Amino acid sequence: MLANRRTKDAAGLVEELIEALGAEQVSTNANILERHGRDESYHPSVAPDVVAFARSTEDVVAIVKLAAKHDAPIIPFGVGTSLEGHVAALEGGVSIDLSRMNQVLEVNAEDLDVKVQAGVTRKALNAYLRDTGLFFPIDPGADATLGGMAATRASGTNAVRYGTMRENVLGLTVVLADGRVIRTGGRSRKSAAGYDLTRLFVGSEGTLGIITEVRLRLYGVPETMAAAVALFPTIGDAVNTVIRTIQSGIPVARIELVDEVQMDALIRYAKLDYPKQPALFFEFHGTEAGVKEQAEMVAALGEEFGIGGFRWTQKAEERSKLWEARHNVLYSCLALRPGGKALATDACVPISRLADCILETRKDIDEHGLLAPIVGHVGDGNFHVTVVLDPDDPKEMKTVEAFVERLALRSIAMGGTCTGEHGIGYGKIPFLQAEHGEGVAVMRQLKQALDPDNRMNPGKIFAA
Known part of the structure; x- marks a missing residue:
């Protein structure tokens, strides 16, 4: 994917950056440029004209001023883990790599x-x-x-x-x-x-x-930490247990939902010893007595919804294995379809609408024949769908994009948001207006006031 380049005299900009920062902090190497134009999402890579590695706030000031001189866009880069195309250099320019500012x-x-x-x-x-x-x-x-x-x-x-x-x-x-x-x-x-x-x-x-x-x-650091896994007959039972737990005021540190498709992926990838059922992963923080009480209360609340196989542990190595598996969700999903790519999207709704939103989303996925496990930080109403797809298949991409739109609009209609934590980037721009209405015009005014030349990460949050 080629950017609509707007930098005036890119070669001159590179020369002046080298003069200001030193050659070791400036790169036009093709591999480095490509790496700085993509994140962890399926969105195409769009490389900048140059990468400048900052070591201080003063370095950033120097880069910003030189970019202004050459009318070059500026795109901040950390480690590239965003999920909606945030780091793509849609108009070329300077990628400011901040990873060396590590003190x-x-x-x-x-x-x-x-x-x-x-x-x-x-x-x-x-x-x-x-x-x-x-x-x-x-x-x-x-x-x-x-x-x-x-x-x-x-x-x-x-x-x-x-x-x-x-x-x-x-x-x-x-x-x-x-x-x-x-x-x-x-x-x-x-x-x-x-x-x-x-x-x-x-x-x-x-x-x-x-x-x-x-x-x-x-x-x-809490005196005691414990983790637990609870299995349920259906995803609805799991979500209703979450709702009851939050409404009861139990101070749980983490509640993660995995549906049966995601659980199957984790069993295969992370070798978890559980049946293929919807599950909740919990973590409890507090005193030893408090942690035990929290776990017992959650188990009791779950009985109404058919909770089974409730296993909890305070052992650090077992807790680490569980959360490592959770953090490897993306890779476990990709392993379900070798050669596929992941489109990860998220939504967040009020806790009272969580069961409705997840059940409707699961039905939508199944009706359209998508491979799309559901996982989520459901304690605050946030969940993620990872669609594993072939981005080179236009028909499949059209089906997936329509699903993402339905999910975003469904969440907004339920009083929620099109993104609980992924952000807008350029991947979710179409849904911002639906969610905020006239508020988007105010956001544009703020952008115009602080960045009248539209050089700070252009093409993100708002369309050009």
């Missing part, structure tokens, strides 16, 4: 906060914190950068208890389209001083500015 800048253990450069990954942060008794809980599965997680308003398996990036980002350092550097938020737990600029940039997908530093909320 933990400060840890304030008493106040439970940390400041990191944008290229620090969530696993690297938790490894750094290992001896402090603290951890950062947001876990989207992939070992994404924290800057990227902030930019896409990431969530994950722990969101039911700890929230999403929206609740856990305390402040940001952002480079704007004109090269100005602003710092939002702070270390206090609340503030009534002016507009909440932090929330403006969290979820902006690189379209308003480049996040270079992130201040995050930390938590104490």
